[in-house]
Amino acid sequence: MTFVIGAACVDVMDRACVDECPVDCIYVGERMAYINPDECIDCSACEPVCPVEAIATVEELAPEDAPFVTENARFFSEPLPGRAEPLGSPGGAADLGPIGVDTPFVQSYLAP
Amino acid sequence: MSGSDASLAATEQTERLERVVIRFAGDSGDGMQLTGDRFTSAAAAFGNDLATLPSFPAEIRAPQGSIAGVSSFQVHFADFDILTAGDRPDVLVAMNPAALKANLADLPPGGTVIVNTDEFTPRNLTRAGCAADPLEDGTLTSFQVHPVAMTTLTRGALADTGLSKKDAERAKNMFALGLLSWMYHRPTAGTERFLRQKFARKPEIAEANILAFRAGWNYGETTESFAVTFEVAPATALTPGTYRQITGNSALAYGIVAAGARSGLPVLLGSYPITPASDILHELSRHKNFGMTTVQAEDEIAAIGVALGASYGGALGVTTTSGPGLALKSETIGLAVMTELPLLVIDVQRGGPSTGLPTKTEQADLLQAMFGRNGESPVPVLAPATPADCFDTMLDAARIALTYRTPVLLLSDGHIANGSEPWLVPDASQLPDLTVEFATEPNAPDGSGGFWGYLRDPRTLARPWAVPGTPGLEHRIGGLEKADGTGDISYDADNHDRMVRLRQAKIDGITVPEAVPDDPSGRAEVLVVGWGSSYGPIGAAARRVRRAGHGVAHLHLRHLNPLPANLGEVLSRYERVVVPELNLGQLALLLRAKYLVDVLSYTKVAGLPFGAEELQGVFTDAIEGVRA
Amino acid sequence: MTTIDLGLPGIGGQTLVPRSETKLSPKDFKSDQEVRWCPGCGDYAVLAAVQGFMPRLGLRRENTVFISGIGCSSRFPYYMNTYGMHSIHGRAPAIATGLAVARPDLSVWVVTGDGDALSIGGNHLIHTLRRNVNLKILLFNNRIYGLTKGQYSPTSEPGKVTKSTPMGSVDAPFDPVSLALGAGATFVARVLDSDRAGLTDVLTAAAEHRGTSLVEIYQNCPIFNDGAFEVLRQPGERERRLIPLRHGQALRFGAEGEFGVVRTASGGLDTAKVAEVGEEALVVHDATLEDPSYAFALSRLSSQDLAHTVTGVFRSVSHPAYDDQVRAQTEQARSTTPADLQSLLAGKDTWTVVG
Structure with missing residues (x-):
């Protein structure tokens, strides 16, 4: 997992990155989008198109965004609120459409 | 009746x-x-x-x-x-x-x-x-x-x-x-x-x-x-021992078998049929019991490609061809120069350019062998003098390829390839030891425990030969410029300058025997320098000249790159240097350029060897010219 | 000419390669080199899939070798923490052949592109395929020359406007699958770069095949040919265009499986509406058919405009591998004739000169 979407996306969710991703691994929640770490191919296509510079590699992520590394992964590895099963690796976001929920951390996230 | x-x-x-x-x-x-x-x-x-x-x-x-x-x-x-x-x-x-x-x-x-x-x-x-x-x-x-x-x-x-x-x-x-x-x-x-x-x-x-x-x-x-x-009557002046008759192509093939046996490496010959080199492929394909693998490839480029691939895998890769085929192999020779892998390239020269005279002899690929690649791409070049000498020259070429991790070009020609002579059969157990050691341990001097593919042996400047299958030494090589030491891709200008000079220094530093001219009188003022198959005619002409009462020295170069270290000094000892070649003066050009010696170039490109009588005249004229 | 039956056993593609004693992860296959493809390049997807798939093969990393030619995709070996060689334009199959012949204990992979494999290296590709050398060839087809900044390639569609064809290309393109089948390939498959699951399935089958496996990967070049295969990814479009091959199953496609593949009167294949032809008329896929004409007909169902694109394993048949046969001859020679160098050098006709 290299690329992560951070706090800047919350409540902005421009979705330019979703169109850009060649493997369709960026999934849309309610307040922000999430990159599936197992499906991401590290190609960096998403990073420059984000209008709020929310996307970065783990190595380059702003320190305050550190929790979002876990949240991007958790969105897929743990059952989301209202769901019995985790999303896992569906192999593409388009078929699922917007997921419509966020991880509990993001649901209650307050911008500093 | x-x-x-x-x-x-x-x-x-x-x-x-x-x-x-x-x-x-x-x-x-x-x-x-x-x-x-x-x-x-x-x-x-x-x-x-x-x-x-x-x-x-x-x-x-x-x-x-x-x-x-x-x-x-x-x-x-x-x-x-x-x-x-x-x-x-x-x-x-x-x-x-x-x-x-x-x-x-x-x-x-x-x-x-x-x-x-x-x-x-x-x-x-x-x-x-x-x-x-x-x-x-x-x-x-x-x-x-x-x-x-x-x-x-x-x-x-x-x-x-x-x-x-x-x-x-x-x-x-x-x-x-x-x-x-x-x-x-x-x-x-x-x-x-x-x-x-x-x-x-x-x-x-x-x-x-x-x-x-x-x-x-x-x-x-x-x-x-x-x-x-x-x-x-039977010849009496020959060295005592057991003899057989041998052609140059057979001697090259046996040299390859011997190189495999003495190095302990499997041999893979990649070859595409071409006159007059095909007999080497035919001969080697009959010796699978010696670990000789022959691949008749789809073309000249594939032929050297399979050979280089085998070398990468730890075999002795060999490819055989003639002039037009050598042209096609140029790019892969360059890759072998860059990847610094052992590779033997045998060019049995024939009349050129292009298809030229396929069944006739010529020595006109010398400059192609020396320089016929893009970039600064130094390659050792050797040439056998006689059919029997093909065997020893082949082993010498293998020594250089394996010791210095470099492609080596051997220039035979149609004359010695098909010509034959008696050969004093060597004692196989006394042939040179060509054993090589593969890299087995990480070598990074930075203590990282990693492997640097281009860390050189200070004695030979050779890089380690780390073959796939060796744990811990996984690395990537290729045609892109390498960083000195690590072997990672590098576009750095200073590094490129250093690497170009290092590759040249490695070839320049190859150990080559000193040049010792044959001059029975010890008083010759004219030195004849030859290479390859002109050994016989030059030697026979020199005998005639000496019988006529003149002194003439004969130096025959097996190593054309690098040249013997003392060659410049040897050339300077004589009043006149004559270079007979079956081309338009390719060795003469090299000697003039390298040693600033005004050599007399005598050339012929008739598809046939020199005649002894013909060269006798040339040498005699040169001797008389010095005296005049 | 006489022919000799070498009687080789049919074994898996990686049978002679030593297995790893430790369990490896995708991370173990990532080299320390920074990946330098353009953002969004399909090559990243293939790299990720291969790095994800390699641990599953269970082979020793040091016994795995990637060999490439020249082109964007040929940077691939640098990013794999295995042995590798980035060689010369078009020549990777030849170099890999030498390595595979010399070293049966290696898993040898060739990474190439449409220009590398089909244009400058076309000769080596077809001869490798006909020989059936035990190599796995990944052919990245983006229908463009990327590294040289955007000229048409041997798979570009007719009329394509590029830097070198301002009035449109007049070249007729190759279909790599058809070409490979024509060359006698024993394993041929096609897959999309973005289809991670499909890639992994096909790579697994390719690895298990003994002989040359050719996998054509439709790969997007986001800079010089962006969206070339986009219709095959779009929901709503892809279902009626993609014809997935599954061994033993009837060839059906469409969002509701409403289309299928049937035989034509002339012996070829065509698409039809299931409702019109009936389920029993559908062709059941069999990749193991010895006669390549079926797989070839499948390859001709695909069209350059992607109206239909067949993906999956077209053909997988067991033929003796070239390198196995070469080694078998060597072994046979070794077991019957002692390697006595001295007697070879002496030959049969010698004479002695007494001093």
Whole structure:
């Protein structure tokens, strides 16, 4: 997992990155989008198109965004609120459409 | 008959000769190469020193009876050590008018001509472009002519075999061989044994050939046409030991087998058939039991590619070709220079450019071997001097490739590839040890426990040979420039400058024996520098010059890159340096450029070796020029 | 000419390669080199899939070798923490052949592109396929020359406007699958770069095949040919265009499986509406058919305009591998003839000179 979407996306969710991703691994929640770490191919296509510079590699992520590394992964590895099963690796976001929920951390996230 | 036999035997004289040159010439379907080869084997078995020069057309079967279709085989045998196949034949065996016409000019006045009169038909005379029959128009007055109806006599000898007229007539080359064998007191058992082996599956053909061979012998003995026979005693000056006859291509193939055995590495030859190199592929493909793998690739580029791939895998990769093929291999040689992997590239030179003269000899690929790649791409270049020397040169090339992890170019040529000479069979256990060590441990000097693929041995500047399958040394190589040491891709300008110089320094630092000219007088003022197959003609010419009372030194270079370290000093010792080459002066250009020596370049590109007489004149002129 | 039956066993593609004693992860296959493809390049997807798939093969990393030619995709070996060689334009199959012949204990992979494999290296590709060398060839087809900045390639569609064809390309393109089948390939498959699951399935089958496996990967070049295969990814479009191959199953496609593949009167294949032809008329896929004409007909169902694109394993048949046969001859020679160098050098006709 290299690329992560951070706090800047919350409540902005421009979705330019979703169109850009060649493997369709960026999934849309309610307040922000999430990159599936197992499906991401590290190609960096998403990073420059984000209008709020929310996307970065783990190595380059702003320190305050550190929790979002876990949240991007958790969105897929743990059952989301209202769901019995985790999303896992569906192999593409388009078929699922917007997921419509966020991880509990993001649901209650307050911008500093 | 017995009475006349007795009288003939009584009148027959035997003349002792030191040396004889015989040229067998006929149509390319007449079996002249086989005839010459058998005569050579008999001479070898008898203990003569010898040298041969086969010459055959590029076409497999040019129109029958035409000049273009003439194939010949010249053999020089002597009771002393000889250096060439001879400038001019003493005896010409001409199986048809075209063979006579194409070769007569080489025969000195008084020479012997043995012709197969059966083939001098109006149709064959026309095909050969003869306005009149040379047997009758006075063309041959200055020669000793022996007209023999070989086809008729062969057919007669084989009348009881039941063979068709056509099959019977095909044995006429063995008739000629039998006649010449009688004339020169050659042993016959070897040829009969050879024929039985060659035609083991067709015993009736074997017997027919033997009958024809004996008929030729008996013809010589029973007719009055041949009053004199000749003896050439076994050579006495040769180093004692066990000898065999060998061609350059066979010696190269054996050198490759020996390199595999002495290095302990499997050998993989990638090759695409090309004249005159294909025989190396044929020979090696028969020695799979020695761990020789041969891949007949789809083209020249693939051929060197499979060889390089095998080298990468820890085998000794070899590729064989001739001039046009070498051009195609250039890019992969460059990759081998960049990846610093051992690789043997053998170029059996032929007349060029382009397709040129596929069956004729030339030494015009030297500059291609030296410089024929993009970028600064130094490659060691070696050239064998004689057929037998091909073996030692091949082992030397393998030593350099394995020690310095570099592609090595070996320049043979059509003359020594097909020519043969006696070879003092070496003791296999005394051949050079070519053992190599693969890298097995991480070597990073930064203590990271990693592997640096381009960390050099300070002694040889060679990089480690880390073959796939070695744990912990996983690394990537390729054609992109490498960072000094780590071997990672680097576009850094200073690094590139350093790497280019390092690659050059590695080749420049290869250990090469010092140049020691042959100058029996010790007072020569003229030095002749040669390379490759011109060794024989230069050496023979030098002997003639010395016999005439002059001093001349001969230096023959096996190592053309790097040149011997003392070469500049050696050249400066002489008043004049002469460089004879079968090109337009390629070594001369290198010597002039490197040593600022005003060498006299003597060149010829006729598809044939130099003649000793020709070079004698060149050397004598040079000597007289110095004195004037 | 006589032919000799070498009687080789049919074994898996990686049978002779030593297996790893430790369990490896995708991370173990990532080299320390920074990946330098353009953002969004399909090559990243293939790299991720291969790095994800390699641990599943269970082979020793040091016995795995990637060999490439020249082109964007040929950077691939640098990013794999295995042995590798980035060689010369078009020549990777030849170099890999030498390595595979010399070293049966290696898993040898060739990474190439449409220009590398089909244009400058076309000769090596077809000869490798006909010989059936035990190599796995990944052919990245983006229908463009990327590294040289955007000229048409041997798979570009006719009329394509590029830097070198301002009035449109007049070249007729290759279909790599058809070409490979014509060359006698024993394993041929096609897959999309973005189809991670499909890639992994096909790579697994390719690895298990003994002989040459050719996998054509439709790969997007976001800079010079962006969206070339977009219709094959779009929901709503892809279902009626993609014809997935599953061995033993009827060839059906469409969002509701409403289309299928049937035989034509002339012996070829065509698409049809299932409702019109009936389920029993559908062709059941069999990749193991010896006769390549079926797989070839499948390859011709695909069209350059992507109206239909067949994906999956077209052909997988067992033929002796070239390198196995070469080694078998060597072993046979070794077992019957001693390697006595001295007697080889002496030959049969010697004579002695006494001093």
